[in-house]
Amino acid sequence: MRERIPVVVQGRRTRRSRAARALWTGAELAVTLGAVLLLLVVHQLWWTNRQAQRAAHDQVDRLERQWEARTAAPAAPPRPGDDGSAEQAARGGPPSGASGRRAAGRPPAPPRNPAYAVLRIPRIGLTAPVAEGVGKAAVLNKGYVGHYPHSARPGERGNVALAGHRNTHGEPFRRLDLLRTGDTVLIDTAAARYTYVVRRTLARTTPADGTVLAAVPYSGVHPAARFTAPGAYLTLTTCTPEYTSTYRLVVWGVLRSTQSR
Template sequence: MRERIPVVVQGRRTRRPRAARVLWTGAELAVTLGAVLLLLVVHQLWWTNRQAQDAAHDQVDRLERTWDARPPSPAEPAAPGADDGAARTTRGGPPSRTPARRTTGRPPAPPRNAAYAVLRIPRIGLTAPVAQGVGKAAVLNKGYVGHYPYSAEPGEAGNVALAGHRNTHGEPFRRLDRLRPGDTVLLDTAEARYTYVVRRTLPRTAPADGTVLAAVPYSSVHPAYRFTAPGSYLTLTTCTPEYTSTYRLVVWGVLRSTQSR
């Protein structure tokens, strides 16, 4: 009797249907894209903040060490007829007061993009360097507060206009909306500390509402928000709502006191 040898027939490898392959590839791409987007979000919301905040704090330390190392400047003689800010009579007008720091002329403007002052807002726990200019790469993205170059300098008559990021890159103005009338804002320079007091907040206005930076600030979009008399003003601006640049949030203050170094 012959013994039959069993024949083993290997089955063919079934190929995955085309639709399934397309879905699988799409799922892999979606997971990869999601991971990349997550890394970008972490970079923008955490890493850029950490980098900018550390650099800004270092810059504040450098400024303060430089100021402390300066020898005391000798007293300068007053200009003829000057009385350290006493009232003067102007031709055809009422008496006016001239700030003491202006009797020897306006100091030269700080170099473009250079940090030259420190902004402190106790209400929101902010300490940040102030640089000349409002360029993103050169100033704002470093975690600095930017000074509009054609606005007044700290302590001067007119309007000291400042801008800062509300989100990412150090976000110095993250909590600017928490300021209330009566809160103090300090601006330190090599010459003096200028104390401003918050007077009013404009919660939302158009980015093109440039009159909020005028020497006597007001809103051309919201006419009820305005000052009418010349003075020494401070304007803080940032984007709103958070994580957008659709509108601008504006905080106005007025100069209360000056303390020389």
């Protein structure tokens, strides 16, 4: 009986092994890419929130300690012949005189970017520092609420305009849509507590609707949403819907009371 020699088709096996390796490599790359994307999402949605919220909380504590220390410290008696310029300089204001005189009764301008006030909204359990400016890197991404530089300052007549993230980076305005007419919004500064009352909410408008920040605020997109008389207003703005920046959510309030420290 003649023994048969098996035939080995080397070329087919090589092609199959190469295809299997390519398929395996592609699967590994897909899994790796998925893991990287998942880590990026976790970092953006969870870790940045934790960092910003912790930093914002620490900033609020720092401000409150500064205010308490300032209130507890006894005022130094004026020196004979002192015209008040030394005290004014110590408070951070300009010296007296024609070139440095500030309008009577106007509070000192807040510093650029560092937090100088605390926003509290009891309805949504919010306590967040307020800083000058609305830049992302310098203010908003730190979990702060940003003050539009050309708007009124807390307690002044005009419109105090504030912005904050709704998602990620501390998301202080995450639940801003829950505010209703009659809710209170508090702004604490070194000088006083200003209590505003919510009067109107604009659920959705375009990012270009800048008249919502006017001294007498109104919407150029929704003409029925407007105030008509000068007053002391508050405007809170954030992105909407959640996890997008397509539109803006706007909450308007009016000043009800001022309580000096």
